[in-house]
Amino acid sequence: MTARNRILILLAAVLVLAGVAVASVLHASARADRRDEAQAGGPRVTPGKVTLTAPGRLVFRNMAWGPHRDELTTVPSSAPSAPRTASGVKCLRFYAAAGTGVCLQAVHGPVSDTYRALILDARLRERARYDVPGIPSRARVSPTGHFAAWTAFVGGDSYAGTNFSTRAAIVDVRTGELTPTLESFKIIRNGESYTSPDVNFWGVTFAADDRTFYATLATKGKTYLVRGDLRENTVTTIHENVECPSLSPDGTRIAYKKRVPGLPKDAPWRLYVLNLRTMKETPLAETRSVDDQAVWKTPETIVYALPGDYGADLYETPANGTGHPHRITTAAVSPAYID
Numbered sequence: 001m002t003a004r005n006r007i008l009i010l011l012a013a014v015l016v017l018a019g020v021a022v023a024s025v026l027h028a029s030a031r032a033d034r035r036d037e038a039q040a041g042g043p044r045v046t047p048g049k050v051t052l053t054a055p056g057r058l059v060f061r062n063m064a065w066g067p068h069r070d071e072l073t074t075v076p077s078s079a080p081s082a083p084r085t086a087s088g089v090k091c092l093r094f095y096a097a098a099g100t101g102v103c104l105q106a107v108h109g110p111v112s113d114t115y116r117a118l119i120l121d122a123r124l125r126e127r128a129r130y131d132v133p134g135i136p137s138r139a140r141v142s143p144t145g146h147f148a149a150w151t152a153f154v155g156g157d158s159y160a161g162t163n164f165s166t167r168a169a170i171v172d173v174r175t176g177e178l179t180p181t182l183e184s185f186k187i188i189r190n191g192e193s194y195t196s197p198d199v200n201f202w203g204v205t206f207a208a209d210d211r212t213f214y215a216t217l218a219t220k221g222k223t224y225l226v227r228g229d230l231r232e233n234t235v236t237t238i239h240e241n242v243e244c245p246s247l248s249p250d251g252t253r254i255a256y257k258k259r260v261p262g263l264p265k266d267a268p269w270r271l272y273v274l275n276l277r278t279m280k281e282t283p284l285a286e287t288r289s290v291d292d293q294a295v296w297k298t299p300e301t302i303v304y305a306l307p308g309d310y311g312a313d314l315y316e317t318p319a320n321g322t323g324h325p326h327r328i329t330t331a332a333v334s335p336a337y338i339d
Contacts, residue, residue, distance in 0.1 A: 042066075042310070043084055043331055050074045050087035052096045053122045057338040059101075061091055063310040064331040072103070072124065077297075077337055080314065080329040089124050093136045096120075096336040098145030100173055104136035104152075117150050119173050128176055133167050138244065138293050139334065142206035142213075147230070148173055149204035149213070168201040168215060170230070182215065185228065188236040196220065201235075203244035203293050204228075207251050214245045214254060225254065225274070239279060243269070244293035246302070248319070252276055255284075255294045255302045255319065263289065271304065273319050286317045286325040295335050305333045 045068040050059065058080055062073040068086035072094060075082045091103040092115075101120035106113045115132040117139075134154035141148050149170045171178045179185075182201040187194040200218040207213065213228040217237060225242035226235040246255045253276060257269035267289035273282045284302070294304040302319050305312040310331035317325035 045073060045084045045086050048085035050085055050124060051122055052101050052338060053099050055339055058335055059096060059338060060332045060335040061094055062086060063312055063333060087124055093139040094334040095139045095141050097141040097143050100141050100145035102139045102141055102148040102150060104132060104139055104150055119148055130178060138203050140204050140206060143208040144210055146174055146210050147206055151202040166200045166202040168204055186234045188234060205245050205247045207247060214247055216243045239274060246294045248296050249299050257290055282321045284317050284321055285323055297337055303335055
């Protein structure tokens with residue numbers, strides 16, 4: 001055998017061994033992913049088709065460890081702890097209505113992350129994208145699917161503190177017209193025009209008329225529920241000490257978190273519902289501090305996230321202050337109910 005042939009045989013053997021090693025690593029990695037996903041108490045997640053028009057479904061960000069962590073997943077809304085179908089689309093925050101979705105994503109760079117908002121169609125295909133100036137916090141879509149909104153932190157890292165700044169944006173998904181910050185809207189407080197350099201907005205929620213929205217306005221150490229007008233570009237304060245409002249399906253009530261005196265600074269909130277006609281506040285049965293923008297599952301029930309073993313779990317409680325809260329599924333956040 002010539003030296004040349006011996007070298008060729010040696011190279012071939014090396015390539016075969018390298019291929020076996022790579023295959024072994026990939027197989028071990030896949031087994032590890034499956035093991036992580038199926039760990040004790042963890043939900044079962046498999047890839048499949050996810051849409052925003054299939055009625056009777058719940059779509060949310062999956063927080064379970066494994067290959068589908070952070071992906072949008074779906075389950076029957078009547079069985080929220082059922083095995084999950086994963087879409088392959090990853091979001092930090094998400095919401096959907098009328099076949100339109102908004103997905104807030106991180107874009108990982110070599111030095112730091114940037115963020116963006118994707119407008120999704122009913123099959124989770126990207127329709128448009130917009131830069132987001134900070135860490136995503138809240139997301140909403142109007143009942144008609146014609147408008148989407150998001151909030152981002154541009155300084156600080158918690159609503160519980162005082163050293164933070166937010167940007168709340170609204171986009172008309174039909175035209176692409178973007179309002180990058182509600183700070184451009186005229187503020188009316190106590191019947192008069194109001195301006196201040198410390199104004200912040202967050203937590204937009206939409207009415208069904210494609211004109212009215214609600215949000216939180218913060219200024220001078222106080223927070224207010226504001227009613228916004230998308231045609232007049234105005235916001236009007238209507239109630240104090242309201243954060244992360246969520247409008248009921250019938251448009252008559254606001255679920256929100258309220259700061260309650262005497263609670264710890266890092267857990268200062270309790271869930272309430274405000275009747276927009278009478279302005280009567282009703283404390284809900286959930287006694288833990290909820291740092292979330294609640295979602296109305298039905299006109300009688302709200303759903304929200306609390307910290308859990310995987311990052312967050314979803315709970316529900318009656319909207320009239322009666323009953324008891326209970327967990328409906330683990331390892332989930334940013335729910336959207338598809339009618």
